[in-house]
Amino acid sequence: MTTLVNTPVPTAAPTVRTLVRPGILPAPGARLWVAACPVSHLVPGRGVAVLLPAGAQAALFLLPTGMIYAVDNLDPYAGAAVISRGLTGDRSGEPTVASPLHKQVFSLRTGAALDDPEVSLPTYAVRVQHGEVRIGLPLP
Template sequence: MTAPTTAPHRTAAPTWVPACASHRLQPERGVAVLLPGGAQAALFRTHDGALYALDNTDPFTGAAVLSRGIVGDRAGEPTVASPMLKHRFALRTGASLDDPGVRLAAYPVLEDGGRVFVGAEPL
């Protein structure tokens, strides 16, 4: 199967990186996805089935650990807390909820044909 080359919210065709089979991505658990150029994304499925991907590197420690973070929410905003220092980030935008000056890159995510794909370039 070939991954789709476009997503409805983007005007340029992103490069899609195969991440995993859909059934392997468990709700509230993350997985690390290696992107072209050596970057990593942390990919999550929330309890309602929504998919999100953020930069996997914790900006406060430099460790590539966000895929091991604690998924939750703050006032209805889906979040992930870094397993290192417990800083929280909005899964939709990558914005830090603890330090307004910090933001992670957010990546497009697509589920198609029983597979999950992450865009190689941030939104």
């Protein structure tokens, strides 16, 4: 005699290896590459702040799609360095980050404020070498 049992629904999502790719390729020319952190340190969907030379700072994001982006950390609306703490997502497929202060949404690809053609965030080139994320700055 057999007993019928409901098949349990698998609860743990299968582990997916994310192929990380820099979202913004550097323009031609020599660069200063600043070490940020190991890729493994990044939480998909969230950002971290990276200290750059001369007091500048970048907001570095790893998205669940595997893309890495870096934009300036300074919120141009608020005048505070908070962009790295914003929520990421997409708007009609365009990867975005929203300021945690007043929720203005910026494209991670271009840095443009999506509801305000006048404003945009500077973007930085990104590359991954030996599992380390680096942010590219033009040579002084």
